[in-house]
Amino acid sequence: MAAPTKAMLLDWYRQMVLIREFEETCHRLYEEKRITGVYMHLYSGHEASGVGSMAALRPSDHVITAYRDHGIALILGMDPKAVMAEMMGKKTGSSGGKGGSMHLASREHNFWGGYAIVGGHLPLAAGIALEAKYNDKDDVTMTYVGDGATNNGYFHESLNMSAIWDLPVVWIIENNGYGMGTEVERASGQVELHRKAEAYGIKSFGCVDAQNAMKVYEVASQAVDYARQHGPAVIEHVTYRYRGHGVSDKQYDARDDMSEELKKWMQCREPIKILRDHILSAHDDVDEVLAGHESEAKALVKGAVEFAEASELPNSYQELMRNTYVPSDLVYKTESSIGAGID
Amino acid sequence: MAARNVAMREAIRRALREEMHRDENVFVMGEEVAYWQGTHRVTRGFLEEFGERRVRDTPISEMAIGGVAVGAAMAGLRPVAEFMTINFAFLALDAIANHAGKVRYFFDGMFKAPLVYRAASGWGNQATASHSHAPEPIFAHFPGLYVGCPSNSMDAYGMLKTAIRDDNPVLFTESIALYPKPGPMPDEGEELLIPIGKGDIKREGDHVTLVAYARGVDWALQAARQLSKDGIEAEVVDLRWLRPLDMQLVYASFKKTNRCVIVEESLPMYSFGSEIAALLQENMFDYMDAPIKRVAAEDVPLPYSKTIELLALPNAQKVVDAVKEIL
Ligand SMILES: Cc1ncc(C[n+]2csc(CCOP(=O)(O)OP(=O)(O)O)c2C)c(N)n1
Ligand SMILES: [Mg+2]
Numbered sequence: 001m002a003a004p005t006k007a008m009l010l011d012w013y014r015q016m017v018l019i020r021e022f023e024e025t026c027h028r029l030y031e032e033k034r035i036t037g038v039y040m041h042l043y044s045g046h047e048a049s050g051v052g053s054m055a056a057l058r059p060s061d062h063v064i065t066a067y068r069d070h071g072i073a074l075i076l077g078m079d080p081k082a083v084m085a086e087m088m089g090k091k092t093g094s095s096g097g098k099g100g101s102m103h104l105a106s107r108e109h110n111f112w113g114g115y116a117i118v119g120g121h122l123p124l125a126a127g128i129a130l131e132a133k134y135n136d137k138d139d140v141t142m143t144y145v146g147d148g149a150t151n152n153g154y155f156h157e158s159l160n161m162s163a164i165w166d167l168p169v170v171w172i173i174e175n176n177g178y179g180m181g182t183e184v185e186r187a188s189g190q191v192e193l194h195r196k197a198e199a200y201g202i203k204s205f206g207c208v209d210a211q212n213a214m215k216v217y218e219v220a221s222q223a224v225d226y227a228r229q230h231g232p233a234v235i236e237h238v239t240y241r242y243r244g245h246g247v248s249d250k251q252y253d254a255r256d257d258m259s260e261e262l263k264k265w266m267q268c269r270e271p272i273k274i275l276r277d278h279i280l281s282a283h284d285d286v287d288e289v290l291a292g293h294e295s296e297a298k299a300l301v302k303g304a305v306e307f308a309e310a311s312e313l314p315n316s317y318q319e320l321m322r323n324t325y326v327p328s329d330l331v332y333k334t335e336s337s338i339g340a341g342i343d
Numbered sequence: 344m345a346a347r348n349v350a351m352r353e354a355i356r357r358a359l360r361e362e363m364h365r366d367e368n369v370f371v372m373g374e375e376v377a378y379w380q381g382t383h384r385v386t387r388g389f390l391e392e393f394g395e396r397r398v399r400d401t402p403i404s405e406m407a408i409g410g411v412a413v414g415a416a417m418a419g420l421r422p423v424a425e426f427m428t429i430n431f432a433f434l435a436l437d438a439i440a441n442h443a444g445k446v447r448y449f450f451d452g453m454f455k456a457p458l459v460y461r462a463a464s465g466w467g468n469q470a471t472a473s474h475s476h477a478p479e480p481i482f483a484h485f486p487g488l489y490v491g492c493p494s495n496s497m498d499a500y501g502m503l504k505t506a507i508r509d510d511n512p513v514l515f516t517e518s519i520a521l522y523p524k525p526g527p528m529p530d531e532g533e534e535l536l537i538p539i540g541k542g543d544i545k546r547e548g549d550h551v552t553l554v555a556y557a558r559g560v561d562w563a564l565q566a567a568r569q570l571s572k573d574g575i576e577a578e579v580v581d582l583r584w585l586r587p588l589d590m591q592l593v594y595a596s597f598k599k600t601n602r603c604v605i606v607e608e609s610l611p612m613y614s615f616g617s618e619i620a621a622l623l624q625e626n627m628f629d630y631m632d633a634p635i636k637r638v639a640a641e642d643v644p645l646p647y648s649k650t651i652e653l654l655a656l657p658n659a660q661k662v663v664d665a666v667k668e669i670l
């Protein structure tokens with residue numbers, strides 16, 4: 001595995017400042033009630049985890065995650081306009097306003113979506129990888145899962161199945177220290193989460209400082225190569241959430257020791273700063289590019305907000321009902337049929 | 344009974360607290376119930392008051408929450424297990440339906456499972472499809488389990504206390520939308536036990552019977568007030584329990600009104616409404632002057648977007664419209 005090139009590093013910086021700008025804007029819009037709802041989980045603080053690991057993928061590979069999905073969507077190249085419009089439930093949103101913050105997806109980018117039931121997406125990941133294996137493709141399914149979710153039955157059943165069928169999944173445990181308000185130590189008997197792989201005979205690539213995009217990339221590249229050739233791999237990313245669990249769960253930020261802890265992470269392990277320092281020490285003539293990415297991120301997000309706010313809301317019965325089912329000639333329907341959906 | 348404005352979440356909290364003081368074997372377990380004081384603040388202060396032995400945080404392990412409660416109950420404890428929201432109880436459906444509700448039966452009475460599953464239920468606020476269920480009827484499908492769904496503080500208090508004391512497993516749902524709703528409560532020190540399966544008339548009227556539970560009762564009462572302005576007096580029957588069903592109360596009302604609209608928060612197919620309508624036509628055919636109407640959510644997964652979410656949901660106006668169709 002080659003070290004990341006200057007161009008790669010600069011592009012990671014572009015992605016990370018875009019995510020941060022997008023997430024902090026979402027946070028502000030929610031406070032201003034320009035984004036509504038009860039669930040929105042931000043990726044601020046997690047940027048290097050997604051950016052460094054997805055840099056190890058090629059376009060035909062697959063990605064799936066839980067509800068903390070904005071950053072993943074942006075890294076894959078989804079249009080910030082469509083993502084922001086989804087936050088606002090607009091017709092122009094990536095899921096037409098049906099899914100919202102927790103259900104971003106993009107067919108075009110092989111992004112199979114964000115899912116809201118803890119652990120629910122993990123067997124889906126194994127299924128997507130099964131298709132690749134079944135059809136002799138060597139595409140990998142990169143799967144993000146929270147520390148809290150590793151205590152759920154979905155996790156264990158999915159890992160085990162990926163092991164016995166040698167499915168090309170990279171299971172990335174994003175350990176941000178908490179599942180809602182519960183510390184890893186109070187929720188998991190095995191606190192070295194990557195070691196859960198051992199129980200299923202899966203190769204573990206250990207625990208990575210996921211505030212450092214370079215380290216993340218290095219390990220992810222090895223794991224992706226391994227998964228492509230042999231079968232499932234597990235990596236644990238140690239990271240931190242800057243905006244608490246989610247927008248409607250403010251109490252999780254309120255505790256004093258947690259805000260102290262947060263301060264420490266932001267001061268000492270800020271992923272954007274770590275990347276920036278690395279770029280500045282390793283390469284010359286980058287200031288302008290870095291500044292350019294920063295202003296571009298601001299402009300992109302501003303444009304996304306304008307676009308989203310100017311877009312229409314869905315408001316017809318037709319729009320409500322559409323896509324409950326695939327329209328099908330094989331379904332027998334009369335005037336009196338109920339429960340078949342409408343086309 | 345002193346009238347005081349107590350939010351339903353506080354009423355539930357008081358019932359739980361009193362039962363924990365009454366019986367040392369009553370304990371609570373669930374996600375975020377202890378250190379974070381409960382996702383919906385129902386167990387606020389419990390950890391401090393009762394300690395870790397009796398107030399137990401669990402991992403995000405619904406299958407185990409559902410099943411551990413069964414084992415502990417069989418062995419002699421009185422678990423009150425909380426599902427953060429009822430959406431997550433689907434992961435535990437097997438433990439709930441196959442074990443909580445069946446151990447007594449398949450060992451022919453050798454064991455019992457005196458437990459309560461509490462779960463916050465309902466939709467709204469753009470919680471999106473997988474977090475927007477009001478699936479009480481699904482759980483009421485299974486014999487062996489009782490299902491209680493209060494519509495106000497007083498009922499929630501009296502029903503939960505009974506549920507905890509009864510030797511049968513009870514699934515107890517709490518409408519998220521009703522948590523902050525204030526209502527009267529018994530004075531401190533005064534107790535109320537509402538029998539399992541006993542419904543309640545929430546408003547009297549001669550022209551039409553509105554049958555509802557939980558949040559549906561609010562819509563029914565709002566609709567009744569609106570109808571009253573046009574001289575139509577609706578009787579509102581709050582069944583309170585989906586299993587057992589207090590059909591006597593419904594029949595008595597129907598004999599008087601000869602018309603019925605069933606109101607529920609859940610989905611329309613194979614629903615509470617379907618059940619009540621079927622029982623009415625089987626048993627009250629001679630009293631029926633009009634088709635029985637049902638008001639429920641639209642037959643669709645709930646969308647995120649506020650505008651179409653509201654289109655999908657029942658409300659008081661839909662109840663009024665349904666009544667006007669059959670009068
Ligand atoms: C099955 C299920 N149980 C509970 C919840 C409520 N819930 C949503 S996120 C969450 C915490 C998950 O923590 P973790 O897996 O560490 O992911 P993080 O939010 O930290 O990214 C919980 C308990 C849920 N959505 N689904
Ligand atoms: Mg976590």
